[in-house]
Amino acid sequence: GAGVSQSPRYKVAKRGQDVALRCDPISGHVSLFWYQQALGQGPEFLTYFQNEAQLDKSGLPSDRFFAERPEGSVSTLKIQRTQQEDSAVYLCASSLAIEGDGELFFGEGSRLTVL
């Protein structure tokens, strides 16, 4: 498809389980972002990739969160030993721009519920 694709759309995990969330950005988009959106809140920045390089991971809440984009295309956000406060929608977005003034194209998100 032409848009940003995320999978799974819904994930229920028991506390302590590891999860992996996948993002397929728009082909050719250099920039890739992960955002976390809690219920009723705006998206909050987690991490940024320019091609395969992770240039900023300052928004990752803890060392349980890890993201990669090894070939500069598909990205995976991994959360180890999930906790209830990790429950949120995880949004992936890609952009043609390297500077911050390009349109972000968001995926539909992966809704994570930790029981």
Added chain:
Amino acid sequence: GENVEQHPSTLSVQEGDSAVIKCTYSDSASNYFPWYKQELGKRPQLIIDIRSNVGEKKDQRIAVTLNKTAKHFSLHITETQPEDSAVYFCAASSSGGSNYKLTFGKGTLLTVNP
């Protein structure tokens, strides 16, 4: 870092009325201000954006104004329609070190009553 405040958190208007959503930002280096619309359970989508060298931008029923001195910007929707009902997010980013990073407001739930 950047902090973006958005008001109101909810807004209810009658069809045909205008709606205004306001945002303030803290980083004077910010120079790009997009607005995203998010329908329930859907992805955020860009509806309009403005850069700091422009004070106002209009696209059909939607307009955005920017006041750099006061560090605030606003979204104006005229002749609202029920399909305008959604959550609207403002955002800001700056050129310089963190120029790739958008900081979002908490959102405004707009309800347009037929």
